[in-house]
Structures are given as structure tokens and as C-alpha cells.
Amino acid sequence: MGLGAWLKQSFPVDQDALIELTAEPIPNHLKRWWWALGGTPLYMFTVQVITGIMLVFYYVPDTDKAYDSIAYITYTADYGWLIRSIHRWSSNIMIASLILHMMRVFFTKSYKAPRDINWMFGVVLFLLSVIFGFTGYSLVYEQMSYWAMQVGTGIAGATPFVGEWIADFMRGGSEIGQNTLTRFYIFHIVLLPILLVMAVGIHVYLIRAHGVTELKFKGDEDVEKKTFPLWPDHVFTELIMVSIIMVLLLVLSILFPVQLGDPANPNVTPLHIKPEWYFFAVFRWLKITNLLVGVMGPMVFIGILFFWPFIDKFFDKVFPGKEVGFWIGVLGLLTINGFTVWEIFGH
Amino acid sequence: MDRRDALKNMLAFIPLGGAFAGITAMGFRFITPKKRDVTRRIFTMHLDELPINASRQITDLRGKDLVLVRTGEREVKAMSTVCTHLGCTVYWQKDNQEFYCPCHAGRFDKDGNVVAGPPPRPLETYHTEIEDDNVFIYFKDAEG
Numbered sequence: 001m002g003l004g005a006w007l008k009q010s011f012p013v014d015q016d017a018l019i020e021l022t023a024e025p026i027p028n029h030l031k032r033w034w035w036a037l038g039g040t041p042l043y044m045f046t047v048q049v050i051t052g053i054m055l056v057f058y059y060v061p062d063t064d065k066a067y068d069s070i071a072y073i074t075y076t077a078d079y080g081w082l083i084r085s086i087h088r089w090s091s092n093i094m095i096a097s098l099i100l101h102m103m104r105v106f107f108t109k110s111y112k113a114p115r116d117i118n119w120m121f122g123v124v125l126f127l128l129s130v131i132f133g134f135t136g137y138s139l140v141y142e143q144m145s146y147w148a149m150q151v152g153t154g155i156a157g158a159t160p161f162v163g164e165w166i167a168d169f170m171r172g173g174s175e176i177g178q179n180t181l182t183r184f185y186i187f188h189i190v191l192l193p194i195l196l197v198m199a200v201g202i203h204v205y206l207i208r209a210h211g212v213t214e215l216k217f218k219g220d221e222d223v224e225k226k227t228f229p230l231w232p233d234h235v236f237t238e239l240i241m242v243s244i245i246m247v248l249l250l251v252l253s254i255l256f257p258v259q260l261g262d263p264a265n266p267n268v269t270p271l272h273i274k275p276e277w278y279f280f281a282v283f284r285w286l287k288i289t290n291l292l293v294g295v296m297g298p299m300v301f302i303g304i305l306f307f308w309p310f311i312d313k314f315f316d317k318v319f320p321g322k323e324v325g326f327w328i329g330v331l332g333l334l335t336i337n338g339f340t341v342w343e344i345f346g347h
Numbered sequence: 348m349d350r351r352d353a354l355k356n357m358l359a360f361i362p363l364g365g366a367f368a369g370i371t372a373m374g375f376r377f378i379t380p381k382k383r384d385v386t387r388r389i390f391t392m393h394l395d396e397l398p399i400n401a402s403r404q405i406t407d408l409r410g411k412d413l414v415l416v417r418t419g420e421r422e423v424k425a426m427s428t429v430c431t432h433l434g435c436t437v438y439w440q441k442d443n444q445e446f447y448c449p450c451h452a453g454r455f456d457k458d459g460n461v462v463a464g465p466p467p468r469p470l471e472t473y474h475t476e477i478e479d480d481n482v483f484i485y486f487k488d489a490e491g
């Protein structure tokens with residue numbers, strides 16, 4: 001038996017199904033790269049899995065040793081600084097591209113039925129990614145990590161009714177300590193990856209089931225073929241995007257390698273404390289509101305984002321043709337940007 | 348086996364479902380941290396070490412700082428330095444006689460009352476007791 005025949009017999013693949021699977025028609029506008037941002041977070045997640053598993057080779061999730069193990073990765077292990085920097089930068093690009101992707105879907109109203117449930121999975125993906133960032137940041141166990149854990153679990157704890165249970169569950173007790181680090185570690189390297197992979201699976205399945213929303217642009221009318229196939233055309237676009245992003249990731253990691261601050265000190269909050277940039281708006285909000293409003297604000301925001309397809313439908317029914325949803329989106333975006341800029345320059 | 352029969356046969360697995368639910372509940376209990384409320388009485392310092400109106404910083408059993416202030420001849424106040432907003436530690440600022448929290452700019456006066464910012468409550472105080480010129484505090488230890 002020839003090699004080819006043997007493979008066909010022992011590892012049968014349905015050729016026709018494969019061709020059908022890869023010939024998914026893609027609307028023409030996805031040739032423009034800014035319509036194809038949804039893939040970027042996924043590539044970044046792949047980078048996270050690979051670099052994350054490498055970091056686990058040296059990282060020790062022990063409150064007495066965690067910081068030293070990161071110091072070892074950063075200063076002693078060969079190329080440890082690079083792996084760590086890629087992991088950090090990739091997490092930032094992952095979240096930034098998710099935000100851009102969500103904005104694209106929002107302002108093209110691509111969340112409308114039948115894609116409403118898929119939008120909700122998108123919001124879940126975003127939340128999982130932010131929690132990924134928060135738990136990963138905490139693992140370093142430097143000053144900023146410790147106080148981010150303190151404030152983060154404090155926010156959870158101030159939620160009405162269920163808050164105390166959630167905060168105790170996150171901390172593994174009523175204080176931050178070894179239990180907290182262990183739990184964050186397990187969230188970061190076991191539970192969140194499983195949840196994220198499942199959610200991405202459903203998200204991509206639903207995209208394939210619905211097809212990408214077709215959008216009409218000026219000048220498109222006379223183009224005959226409105227779609228192009230996934231393979232090879234779209235794969236090619238994506239490959240070009242991946243190459244550009246990978247180069248960007250490397251350049252950022254080499255030029256701006258991630259630093260290591262002072263080790264966690266449970267008695268002294270640093271005078272200048274700031275979270276990661278994607279928490280800036282929330283951080284500023286907490287400064288100008290009382291505790292309950294401060295904590296409930298972001299949760300209500302997430303709730304609105306989650307149920308947005310239905311809220312928007314409701315507005316369309318009550319005020320037909322008024323584009324209320326669009327203007328709420330613009331207002332929301334301006335507010336978040338305003339708060340973020342305020343946090344960057346204010347103190 | 349038609350669908351009706353199949354459904355009937357499924358009833359036989361109810362005990363299995365029950366056992367599964369029970370184990371799930373136990374697992375849930377297992378990952379929920381244990382808590383107990385124990386109040387301990389701890390010796391802090393001798394009155395001689397704390398002149399009237401002076402304050403001293405000490406560390407409690409959890410390793411968190413707290414401040415002792417002697418407010419009178421036989422009166423000592425013990426105040427936590429943990430911000431009541433979201434749990435950062437406050438700084439004593441001599442110039443304006445205030446505690447300042449760097450996390451969200453909360454401010455407390457020297458008695459721990461909120462002056463500005465988002466903290467919802469005054470700084471926590473501990474019950475104190477003076478016995479034979481020794482200062483004790485009552486401290487709640489919640490760890491299991």
C-alpha cells in the first residue's frame with residue numbers, strides 16, 4: 001500500500017467537507033483590515049497560551065517566593081525578560097483589539113438578531129480577558145499587584161447581598177494571603193483558559209452558522225461578486241495581519257520590556273497607585289462617587305453592554321428611525337474616553 | 348425502546364442525580380473559605396511608652412498596621428490604618444493633620460472621621476483596655 005492510500009484508510013478525511021468548510025463565503029468588506037479585527041484577540045490568546053505555559057516553568061505561586069521567581073525570570077533566566085514582556089504586551093494588545101472589535105460590531109449594528117446571543121458571548125469573552133489581565137497582574141506579587149488585589153476584591157466585596165461571599169471566595173478568607181495567590185493562579189492558568197476556549201468555540205461556531213453581516217458601501221453596487229472565499233483569500237488577509245501584529249508585539253517587547261516594581265508590602269500602599277490602562281475609567285469613577293455607586297456603576301454598564309441588542313431593539317420600537325442606540329453608544333464611548341484621559345492626566 | 352420507554356427508564360437514574368447534586372454541594376462548601384469570629388485580647392505596650400497626645404504605630408496579628416493614640420491620662424484610642432473604602436492603607440500627613448488614602452484620595456481627620464473622598468465610614472477603632480498601666484486591645488481574628 002502506498003503512503004497516500006494508507007493515510008486515507010487509517011486517517012480518513014472527508015475531502016468534500018473540508019472544501020466546504022474552508023470555502024465559507026466572506027463579504028467583500030472584510031478585505032479592509034479594520035473589519036477583520038476579531039481574529040487579532042484570538043492570535044494574541046494563542047501567544048498568551050504559549051508564553052504563559054513557558055512562564056509556569058519557573059513561576060512559583062507562593063507569597064514568599066512568587067516575587068523572587070518573577071525576578072529570576074526577569075533578570076536571570078535566558079530571554080526570560082522577553083517571554084515575560086511578550087506575555088504582558090500581548091495581553092494589552094488582546095484587550096485593545098477586543099475593544100476595537102466590539103466598537104466595530106457596535107457601530108455597524110452587527111449585534112442585531114440573529115446575532116444577539118453571539119454579541120453576548122462576545123461580552124463574556126471581553127470580561128474573561130479583563131479578568132485574565134487582573135489575575136495575571138496579581139501573580140507578580142509586587143506592590144501594584146498586591147494593592148490591585150486589595151482594591152479588586154474590595155470592589156467585589158462591596159456588591160450588595162452577594163459581595164461578601166464573592167470577596168471571601170476570591171481571597172480564600174477575609175484577608176489577602178497565600179489562599180488568594182493560589183486561587184488567582186488557578187483562575188489564571190486553569191479555569192479562565194478553559195472558559196475562554198469554550199466561549200471562543202461557541203463564538204466562532206455562531207459566526208459560521210450566521211455568516212458575517214453583509215454591509216453595503218458606496219461604490220459596492222456595481223461589484224458583481226459580493227463575497228470571496230475563506231480559503232485562500234481571507235486566510236491571506238489574516239496572515240498579513242498576524243505578521244504585522246507579531247512584529248509590533250516583538251518591537252514593543254524589546255523596546256519597552258516589562259519592569260518589576262517593589263515586592264508586595266501589606267502595610268504600605270504606594271503613594272502613586274494606578275491600575276492597568278483598561279481599568280483607568282473605573283478607577284476614576286471610584287474616586288468621584290461614593291462606594292455603592294462606585295461599585296454598581298461598572299456593573300450596570302456591563303449589564304447594559306450584555307443586553308444591548310435587546311435594549312437597542314426596544315429603542316428602535318419606541319423611537320423608530322431616531323438612531324437612539326447609536327447616540328447612546330457615542331455618549332458612552334466619549335464618557336469612557338473622557339474618564340480615561342482624566343485618570344491619565346489627573347491625580 | 349421508544350422515546351417514552353426511554354424516558355421512563357431514565358427515572359431509575361434519579362438517585363444518581365441526587366448523589367451528584369450532593370457531592371456538588373459538598374464541593375462548593377469545600378472551596379468556600381472557612382470563617383470563625385474570635386476576639387483576642389492582645390497586649391500592646393506599657394503606658395509609659397505612650398506619652399499623652401502621642402501616637403505609636405504597631406502591627407496587629409494579621410500583619411496590618413494600626414495606630415495607638417493616648418487621648419488622656421488613662422485613655423488610649425486604637426485606630427486601624429486600613430481605609431474603609433476598598434482597603435488600602437492610609438498615610439498620616441502632619442501638615443494638615445489628616446490621614447490620606449492614596450488609592451482614591453480619601454481623607455480622614457485625626458479621630459478617623461471622613462473629611463473628603465469616597466470612604467463610607469470612619470476608620471475602624473479597636474476596643475482598648477488599660478490594666479496595671481498595660482494597654483490591651485481587643486482584636487477580631489476572622490481567619491479559620
Ligand code: HEM
Binds near residue numbers: 055094133
Ligand atoms: C493558558 C494561558 C495562560 C497561562 C498559562 C498564563 C500564565 C501566566 C503566569 C505564570 C504569569 C506570572 C508570570 C509573569 O508575570 O511573568 C502570568 C502573568 C500575566 N498574565 Fe498570563 N497566562 C495565560 C494567559 C493570559 C491571558 C489570556 C492574559 C490576558 C488577557 C494574561 C495576562 C497576564 C498578565 C497581564 C500577567 C502579568 C505580566 C507581568 O507583569 O509579568 N495571561 N501569566
Ligand code: FES
Binds near residue numbers: 431449450451466
Ligand atoms: S481605598 Fe482608600 S480611598 Fe479607596
